[in-house]
Amino acid sequence: MTSFFPALKAFKGYDRRFLSGDVNAGITVGVMLIPQGMAYAMIAGMPPIYGLYASLVPLLVYAFMGTSAQLAVGPVAMVSLLVATGVGALADQGTEAYITLAILLAFLVGVFQLALGLARFGFLTAFLSHPVLSGFTSAAALMIGYSQVGHLQVSTTAALVGAAGIVLLVAFRMVKRRLPGALIVVALGTAATWYFGLEVPIVGTVPAGLPMPSFTVPAMDQVTALLPTVLAIGLVGFMESIAVAKSLAAKHGDRIESSQELVALGASNIAGALFQSFPVTGGFSRSAVNDQSGARTSLASLISAGVVGLTLLFLTPLFTHLPKALLASIVLVAVYPLVNWRDALHLWKTSKPDLALLVVTFVATLALGIEEGILVGVVLSILMVVQQASRPHVARLGCLPGTTTYKNLQRWPSAVEPDGIAILRVDASLFFANVDFLWDTVMELLDKRTDARVVLIDMYPVNRMDASAVHGLETLLEELGDRGIALFLSGVKGPVADIMDRSGLLERVGRDRMALEIHDAVEAAQRYLSG
Numbered sequence: 001m002t003s004f005f006p007a008l009k010a011f012k013g014y015d016r017r018f019l020s021g022d023v024n025a026g027i028t029v030g031v032m033l034i035p036q037g038m039a040y041a042m043i044a045g046m047p048p049i050y051g052l053y054a055s056l057v058p059l060l061v062y063a064f065m066g067t068s069a070q071l072a073v074g075p076v077a078m079v080s081l082l083v084a085t086g087v088g089a090l091a092d093q094g095t096e097a098y099i100t101l102a103i104l105l106a107f108l109v110g111v112f113q114l115a116l117g118l119a120r121f122g123f124l125t126a127f128l129s130h131p132v133l134s135g136f137t138s139a140a141a142l143m144i145g146y147s148q149v150g151h152l153q154v155s156t157t158a159a160l161v162g163a164a165g166i167v168l169l170v171a172f173r174m175v176k177r178r179l180p181g182a183l184i185v186v187a188l189g190t191a192a193t194w195y196f197g198l199e200v201p202i203v204g205t206v207p208a209g210l211p212m213p214s215f216t217v218p219a220m221d222q223v224t225a226l227l228p229t230v231l232a233i234g235l236v237g238f239m240e241s242i243a244v245a246k247s248l249a250a251k252h253g254d255r256i257e258s259s260q261e262l263v264a265l266g267a268s269n270i271a272g273a274l275f276q277s278f279p280v281t282g283g284f285s286r287s288a289v290n291d292q293s294g295a296r297t298s299l300a301s302l303i304s305a306g307v308v309g310l311t312l313l314f315l316t317p318l319f320t321h322l323p324k325a326l327l328a329s330i331v332l333v334a335v336y337p338l339v340n341w342r343d344a345l346h347l348w349k350t351s352k353p354d355l356a357l358l359v360v361t362f363v364a365t366l367a368l369g370i371e372e373g374i375l376v377g378v379v380l381s382i383l384m385v386v387q388q389a390s391r392p393h394v395a396r397l398g399c400l401p402g403t404t405t406y407k408n409l410q411r412w413p414s415a416v417e418p419d420g421i422a423i424l425r426v427d428a429s430l431f432f433a434n435v436d437f438l439w440d441t442v443m444e445l446l447d448k449r450t451d452a453r454v455v456l457i458d459m460y461p462v463n464r465m466d467a468s469a470v471h472g473l474e475t476l477l478e479e480l481g482d483r484g485i486a487l488f489l490s491g492v493k494g495p496v497a498d499i500m501d502r503s504g505l506l507e508r509v510g511r512d513r514m515a516l517e518i519h520d521a522v523e524a525a526q527r528y529l530s531g
Contacts, residue, residue: 004263007064007298014297021294026303028180028293029072029286033059033304034311035182036286036334038203038319039327040075042151043144044083044278045093046102048203048327049316051075053211054106054277055308058268062282063301065264067257068245070295072286072304073268077335078137079237079279081144085370086229090222104218105226105233106280107273112234114266122242122258129384131354132377133239134343135361139373141338142366144331151201151328158200158325165189165329173333182330186322194321201324206316210309211276232371233279238262241282248291285334353384392428394441397458397518404519406458421525422449423518425458430465435472442476446485453485454525458518460491470503477508486528488513490521 033055041051055074062073083102084093091098116122152162165185172181193200242261249256269279290300347355357380365373395408398415406423407415417423422445426438442455477487487509492500500506506514513528515521 004260005064006067006260010069010297011299014299018296018299021296022299023303025290025293025295025300027307029290029295029300030304030307031180031183032286032289033072033074033308035186035327035330036283037075037308038322039182039330039334040077040080041278042324042327043077043147043331044075044080044102045088045098046083046278047094047099048319048322049206050099050102050276050278052308052312052316053275054272054280056211056277056305056312057275058272058277058280059301059305059308061268061271062264063298063305065260065267066245066298067255067260067264068249068282068287069252069254069297069300070248070287070291071241071245071282072290072301073241073265073282074280074286075278076237076240076281076283077144077331077338078140078240079233079281081140081147082229082233082236082370083278084147086226086232090225100216101222101226102278103273103276104216104222105229106269106278107215108223108226108230109233109237109279110266110269110271110273112230112266113238113262113269116234116238117259117262117264117266120259122238122262129354129357129377129381131343131347131358132361132374132381133236134340135358136236136365136373136377138339138341138343139362139365140370141335143370144335148328148331151324154201154325155199157198158323161189161193161198161200161323162325162329162332165326166333169329169333185330186319186326189326190319190322193323198323203319203322203324203327206319208313208316210312213274214276215274228371232374233281236374237279237281238265240284241265244282244284244287248287251291252296357381357384386433389428389431390433391437392426392434394438395425395427396445397423397425399519399522404517406518406522417449418522418526420451420529421454421456421522422446422452423456423458423522425461427461429463430469430472432466432468435469439472439476439479442480446483453529454488455480455485456488456490456518456521456525458490458521459496460493462496463493465496465499467503470499470505473500474503474505474508477505486513486525488515488521488525488528490515490518 034052037051037055038048039051041048059073083105087098087101087105091101152159168185169181172184192198193202242256242258245256245261265281272280344355344358347358357377360380361373361377364376368376397406398409398417399406400412400415409415424441424445428434430438446452480487489509492514497506513524515524
């Protein structure tokens with residue numbers, strides 16, 4: 001039981017020293033969730049009240065099932081945009097059909113994440129590399145910002161209200177990050193709109209009361225149409241969540257279990273959908289505030305959910321005169337940091353291929369769309385993995401004078417190659433995708449070392465070999481034999497030696513032509529040449 005509900009163990013042995021921090025963090029994040037949830041619901045194309053629904057039940061479920069004490073689960077800008085993109089292609093925003101599909105989407109995302117978690121498939125998110133996520137996030141942030149500009153362009157008054165909101169939010173962030181700036185701005189703007197009778201679009205009547213459980217059985221064509229969005233939200237949402245959770249856990253020496261996080265997020269989305277929530281995940285800004293405010297256990301999340309619940313029960317009438325321009329200003333200030341130009345500068349200095357991946361994903365997201373941009377990034381990531389795996393680093397080695405140490409000739413010009421012996425080090429496991437590259441590399445080396453009568457391959461970095469690699473080495477052995485060149489090996493590890501032994505390759509190479517250390521293999525090769 002406790003394996004699926006990690007918080008139960010923490011609650012049973014709760015340390016009262018954490019109480020003040022948990023209470024402070026819970027209230028702070030709960031207060032922060034109210035305006036943010038409503039604002040992100042607008043991004044998702046949902047009525048604002050659904051942002052509060054999405055901030056209640058999912059947060060409660062994650063509090064019991066998640067492995068992060070600081071992660072604040074709820075609506076986030078990125079996932080909300082994906083909701084608007086995916087559901088908007090099937091129904092008009094604001095309609096009953098749209099709301100039903102958005103809630104169905106949360107359920108399907110939950111099922112997908114739960115299935116991945118139970119199957120221990122958390123590793124699949126590795127295909128969303130950091131450059132892909134950075135390029136996608138930056139492009140999506142611009143798209144989110146652009147989608148909110150319309151609320152500021154309704155009238156001059158709306159523009160002034162939105163601009164005032166942005167200025168105040170930035171000022172609050174600069175003065176004190178823990179201050180509930182968004183709630184203060186909402187309170188001031190709502191009061192001003194009501195008192196002065198400002199003619200700006202407002203939220204209007206916000207239903208009071210907790211969300212009631214309901215579920216509409218979907219048609220199969222609806223499920224099929226939503227599948228691409230399900231995959232995108234399921235993976236992107238988890239990546240955002242796990243990145244935040246791990247960064248915060250590292251500060252406290254805690255451990256995050258990726259597959260259990262998938263289970264927790266999946267269960268949160270499923271339960272949330274049953275109580276009228278659109279898809280959610282762990283958010284960066286709220287989680288950071290949760291940590292800074294003193295959260296040390298999941299009690300903080302339960303308190304945050306309590307704050308949202310009390311708001312739904314008693315305080316929703318206060319939001320009737322809330323200007324939509326203010327919610328737009330909250331979104332604009334929240335997504336601005338997501339445009340991560342520093343990543344591009346860093347990659348310019350460190351890795352041009354990764355920079356290209358970031359730029360292509362960024363452009364594809366803006367030009368083709370959210371889901372298409374993710375797909376382009378993932379495909380390019382996979383192609384880069386395949387390219388790197390098929391062309392591993394191979395070093396040509398020589399001996400440092402006066403030592404028995406062998407180094408890469410490109411980096412150590414003083415290293416000397418032994419007469420008649422060409423030495424290569426393969427810095428990767430050998431399998432079907434790269435064994436031909438090894439063949440080509442050996443042949444190129446022999447074209448340069450026409451005096452070589454021995455090829456020595458240092459296989460210490462090789463941890464695994466498949467059947468294709470064994471066949472490739474057998475073919476290489478035959479080709480070298482036809483040329484009158486002997487093959488020697490060094491550093492062969494136990495698991496690799498076992499595969500070679502079972503295939504008969506070990507005997508064909510010859511045990512006397514293998515050694516643990518490169519220098520020992522070189523001496524054996526020199527004895528072979530002198531004999």
